[in-house]
Amino acid sequence: MARIQTEHGARNVQTxxxxxxxxxxxxGYDANSDKYPVHVYIDGEKVVGRFIADRMSEGxxxxxxxxxxxxxxx
Incomplete structure (x- = not known):
């Protein structure tokens, strides 16, 4: 399939x-760290870990x- 962006703004979601x-x-952008924290869910279950990117596309x-x-x- 192809990625689909379902939410835009402070919280950005692709599925x-x-x-x-x-x-x-x-x-989404975190002004305190100047980074993009990344959260990953598989079938609604969060993947454990702390993931951070420099840009949204990289995230x-x-x-x-x-x-x-x-x-x-x-």
Whole structure:
């Protein structure tokens, strides 16, 4: 499938399907750190870890990469 952006603004969300599982990646700008914290959900379950990117696009790429790695390990 292709990534679809479902939310814009302070909270930005993209969804996609990887190996038949729904993946959501959430990011938004944090002014305190000048970074983009990234949260990854697979079928609604949060992937444990602290992920940070320098740009929003990098955050989405990182999040989907983390999801793919997580699914490979399951």
């Amino acid at each position: 996609d399907e990887i190996k038949g599982r729904k993946v959501e990646v959430v990011t 989405f790429d990182l999040g989907f990469s983390i999801a793919a790695q997580e699914l490979d390990q399951r």
